[in-house]
Amino acid sequence: MGHKGWSAMRLLFVLSCSLMAQSTSGDMSYSIPEEMxxxxxxxxVAKDLRLDANQLAARKVRIDTEDNSKPYCSINLRTGDLIVKERIDREELCSETVSCVxxxxxxxxxxxxxxxITVQIQDINDNSPFFSKDTIKxxxxxxxxxxxxxxxxEAQDADIGQNAVQSYxxxxxxxxxxxxxxxxxxRKNVELVLDKELDREQQREVALTLTAADGGTPPRSGTIAIQVSVLDANDNSPVFSQGPTELVYLKTRL
Structure with missing residues (x-):
């Protein structure tokens, strides 16, 4: 038949398999919290696809990832259950992306x-708000x-949605x-507003604590210390240490 004829037969076989697979294909969607x-x-999957669980091993059932990424899930060949194979950290997997699939x-x-098969990974409140520095000066x-x-x-939080920073x-x-x-x-614009004028002669430094809280249940929080140094302003006139009577007495003697 020749090399070209054999190549054509192989191509026809592959196309036939592809059409057969497409004709029996079905999409399944699940949703689970991260860190399970x-x-x-x-x-x-056996129940959802109406497959005989007893035939899964014989039919060499397997799960493939499109980009050869880490196989987070696997199939139990006895029951047909889709199970978590490795810990799924939504923040590591999808960063700040809202949808993680x-x-x-x-x-x-x-x-x-x-x-x-698509598995939606739900965010859980497993991260606390944090500030990029230990102290604000x-x-x-x-x-x-x-x-x-x-x-x-403002504070940062690896979680998203309601589990991200909600209040200060x-x-x-x-x-x-x-x-x-x-x-x-x-993003939030966080500002200190001066409610009472400062007086360096009375208090040179003001120590504050700022707290950021998320909206999780229960909520998580993070704090940062704020150190305010009060700089001097020319708001006082020079004064003499001696009183007027002492100055007059000194002038008389001279």
Whole structure:
């Protein structure tokens, strides 16, 4: 038949298998929280696809990943359960992406079948808000007027949605209040607002604690210390240490 004829037959066979697989294909979708233990049952593919679980081993059922990524799930050949094979960390897998999905292909032979499986990974509140620094240091002149604003860096959180940072609170103090506003991009603008004018002669430093909390159940929080150094302003006139009577007495004697 020749080499060309053999190649054509192989191509026809591959196309036939592909059509057969497509004709029996079906999509399955599951949803599980991240961080589930190894062996956790995602779902039963044999039941959902109406397959005979007793025939799975004979039909060489297997799971393939499209990009040869880590096989987070596997098939129990006795029961047809799709189970967690390795710990799934949504933050490691999808970073800050809102939608986090694992995609697999379920392959069976005799006859050939191909089924697509998608597993939506739900975020859990397993991370606390944190600040990029341990301490925020501010230098503010005592001449700053009441209502002056001083921006501080917002907190970060590896979780998303309601499990991300939702609120801020400032330790009660004599001088500052807190203002938090959301920007168009969803980020928060966090500012200290001067509520009482500073006086370096009375207090040279002000120590504060800022707390960021997420909206998880239960909520998690992170704190940062704020150190305010009060800079001197020329708000006092020179004075003599001696009184007027002593100065007059000194002039008389001279």
């Amino acid at each position: 233990k190894t062996g956790f049952v995602v779902g039963n 694992l995609e697999f292909e379920l392959m069976l032979e005799n006859p050939l079948e191909l089924h697509r 501010l230098e503010i002149r005592e001449s700053a007027v009441k209502g002056a604003r001083f921006r501080v860096n 609170s400032l330790q009660r103090n004599e001088y500052f209040t807190l203002s938090v506003n959301s920007n168009v991009d969803g």
